[in-house]
Amino acid sequence: MPNKVNKGEWAELFVFLKALSDGKIFAADERLNKIEHLFYTILSALNLHEDFKKEYIRDSNSNCIILEENGRELLRVPIQEFKQSADILLKAIQNGKGTFEIPEIEPLLTKLKVDKIKASNDSKKDIIFKIHDHFTGTQPFIGFSIKSYIGSKPTLLNASGATRIHYRCSSDVSEKLREQVHSISTKNKIKDRIQCLKENKVELIFDSLPNSTFERNLQMIDYRMPEILAYLFLTSYSVNGKSVSDVVKNYCQLYNEDMELVEYKVKDLLVAIALGMEPNSKWSGLEDANGGYIVVKEDGEILCYHIYDRNKLREYLYRNTKFDSPSSKRTGAGMFFSENEQEKFSLTVQIRF
Template identity: 35%
Template sequence: MALSGNKGEWSEIYTLFKLLGDGKVHAGDADMNKLELYYPILNIIREESKRYEYRPNTDQHIVVIDEDGHEYARISMNRFVQESESLLAEIKSGGSRSFEIPASEAFMNEIGCTLLKAPSSDKADIHIVIHDLRTNMTPNLGFSIKSQLGSASTLLNAGLPTNILYKIEGVNLSDEDIASINSIKDHLPRMKEIVDRGGRFVYSDVEHQTFKNNLLFLDSCMPEFIAECLVVDSMPNATSMIKEAVEMVAAKNPFGFTGNDIVAFYEHKMKVLLLDAALGMTPSKEWKGRYDANGGYLVVRKDGEIVCYHFYNRNDVEDYLYHNTRFERGSRTRHNFGTLFRGNNGETYIRLNLQIRFKK
């Protein structure tokens, strides 16, 4: 049966071809520009039903080694360059749904690949042994692959565990008022109506205890901070970009920080959340600070170039995430998002929902 996948899934195979053809990967800055710093690739490891290693050698070939240590194939690096270029063109011309690329699948079979996405229980999409020229270390690292060739991917998925509860203060709303506000279809006009009536959104709780504990694990102020960010993202002047939401919270300074750089105080909190969500933390599983994608991120740009955000350069990884992510509002029907309701204590509450997506 022929392989079929969307642009993001084919991008994982493209990344394999491209890195083996280039033999190295360049670091990137916050705007995904390639820096002079690069990492030579010593080995790429891929595990499907069998484990294969892809080793560049000194005569510009990739030697494919099977799990028994035997040579499976020996193919020129230039062939990988050609195959990556052909695959890139096919991905760009592909539609929004899954599609087949027979020529690339044929080359995959030559090198021992049978799946578009190697099975994994963690956030690492590819494992690479690189040579860090600055530390002279050669670690085996797991990288998460994010592609700009397809639809924007999520960093932190919405769900019932990411619901945050607020009490509406400053206004007494009758049952008829609540029903009237809930009948407003769109989120921002609904929130504006509450504010226009004199309502304020006061953080009450993170409804899912595991996610609340995970946020507290990152920072004791993290639940309240994220709650503040979601409120400013729900105001009429919101743009949904993470960076701008943080700056708006910093202008309010809800935690009364008195240092010289108030924005940096709140920016740091957001970068902690983004990094941990990127490299291992999920809302419904207890987080203990162990990174799955311990290498960092590989980003496939729209032009097909690949840039690396190596965890050794933590500031670069954080800057990339901070400048390239946005809030996305959850489903009102699936996650009880943005609906007013009466609590058991007679007070009025609303749920907002945390979801973070990469911008295109």
């Protein structure tokens, strides 16, 4: 059955083909520009299953990619075929919409025994490469998270029931005001609903994160992080563009917080999300994507932030992410609800590039 997946998932296959055909991935600076003198040599890619291990080894001597299963060679494919397929895949991703098939690529996938494009949902590792580490002289297998800009900007933290935040109201909300707020259905209705509350002298005060796993994960970064994130997201509705850096600045001014301290903690949060932390899975503080972060640019150039470049990754994420308003119909955001005879208001956090 042909693969039918979205652009982000096809981009994972694109990285697999292009990295193996190029034999290296260049590092990026904090502005996502290529660092010409710094790259990571790709020796192979790994595909792990419960019963067997498939390794795709780049052999420069024969100009082939060798497929080994549990250490036994199965076939050789010319590197040129990988390059041509990567070019076909890039054009298809650029032109594709929603979830779609790419029939031209299926014969190669069958030959390579690639039966699934999509990575496991419970892992931030989208791909595992064996690299030559120029810093240590070793050749480790390391996992990378992949984000693609081909076609549309990716999401860093997806909105879900797990990312919901509850706020209590600073004063009683009358039935009339409740109905007035819920009746607002403008293009920016959540922003306008919050503004309506302000105009009626009602402030939103952080109450809780109903998902205890997400709350604990945030507390692994900083015990105050649930509260900080709640007020950052609330502040974002009054900041044009909602860029994380601008929201942090406004939040610190509004709540008289230490800008340097909050910036540091927010960068920690962004890196944690990028490399390991999932809202609905208990997080140990360790990074699942232990190699770093691969970015696919709109033109198909692939660059990476290795774990050694952590400061560059922190700056890149901080400068290039923004808070986002997910669909209120899908998430139930921007609505009042009653809990323990108290009126509360719900918002759902999403962060994207």
